[in-house]
Amino acid sequence: MRRSIxxxxxxxxxxxxxxxxAQDRLLDLRQPPVVADALRQAGYKAExxxxxxxxxxxxxxxxxxxxxxxxxxxxxxxxxxxYQFSSWYKPEPVFTVALANEWNLSKRFxxxxxxxxxxxxxxxxxxxxxxxxxxxxxxxxxxxxxxxGVLDKFITEHKDAAKGK
Numbered sequence: 001m002r003r004s005i006x007x008x009x010x011x012x013x014x015x016x017x018x019x020x021x022a023q024d025r026l027l028d029l030r031q032p033p034v035v036a037d038a039l040r041q042a043g044y045k046a047e048x049x050x051x052x053x054x055x056x057x058x059x060x061x062x063x064x065x066x067x068x069x070x071x072x073x074x075x076x077x078x079x080x081x082x083y084q085f086s087s088w089y090k091p092e093p094v095f096t097v098a099l100a101n102e103w104n105l106s107k108r109f110x111x112x113x114x115x116x117x118x119x120x121x122x123x124x125x126x127x128x129x130x131x132x133x134x135x136x137x138x139x140x141x142x143x144x145x146x147x148x149g150v151l152d153k154f155i156t157e158h159k160d161a162a163k164g165k
Contacts, residue, residue, distance in 0.1 A: 026131040030080050032056040032071055035137075039069075042138045056080070062145055065152075071128075084125045085144045091118030094158045103154060110147040122151055 028034050032048055036058050039046035047059040051070075056077050058069040065087065073081030089095070095114045103112050110124045124144055 024133045024135060027134055027137055028131050029083065029126075029137065030128040031078055032058065032074075032080065035069060035071075035083065038134060038137050039141065041134070042141055044141065050077070063149075065145075065148055067144070067148070080128050082125060082127050082129075084123050085141075086121060086123040087148065089120040089122075089155075092120070092155075092159070094155065094162050095120045099155075099158060103151070107147070110144065110151065112151065120155075122148065 027038055029038075036046040036048045039058065039060055044060050044062050049057055049059055051057055055074060056071050060067055060069065067085055067087045070084045070086060071080035072083065095118050097114055100112045100114050100120075110122060112120055112122045114120050124147070126140065
């Protein structure tokens with residue numbers, strides 16, 4: 001009986017260790033295809049594309065909200081120095097510099113800006129230098145999605161306040 005329990009505990013421990021090793025695998029996020037694959041493994045859509053300047057980006061989304069991951073400082077389509085999660089919102093009357101300043105003063109990672117045409121851009125930048133674990137990358141994607149939801153609530157509250165609700 002003790003031998004059976006010990007064997008079960010050993011096998012269970014090996015299974016957990018294997019799972020931890022899989023989640024702790026290192027990713028080279030300088031490579032856009034690696035980022036796209038990691039997104040898919042985290043349960044997100046990930047379509048690797050090129051913009052008009054032949055630079056790589058990924059079109060993704062979750063929970064009905066689209067976002068892109070843009071890469072910067074690339075050598076062709078690979079070896080990028082950094083990447084940025086971003087989403088754009090069409091102009092709304094509440095999209096002002098004052099709104100952006102209010103958000104940015106209280107938020108550390110996800111920032112917003114309003115362009116001259118009134119479009120709101122939310123963005124979060126990361127370095128791609130070195131390698132990171134899959135678990136860390138999955139946390140980054142989750143963090144972006146959570147903050148996107150917080151931003152949506154922030155915008156809705158400001159729209160409701162402007163309507164006098």
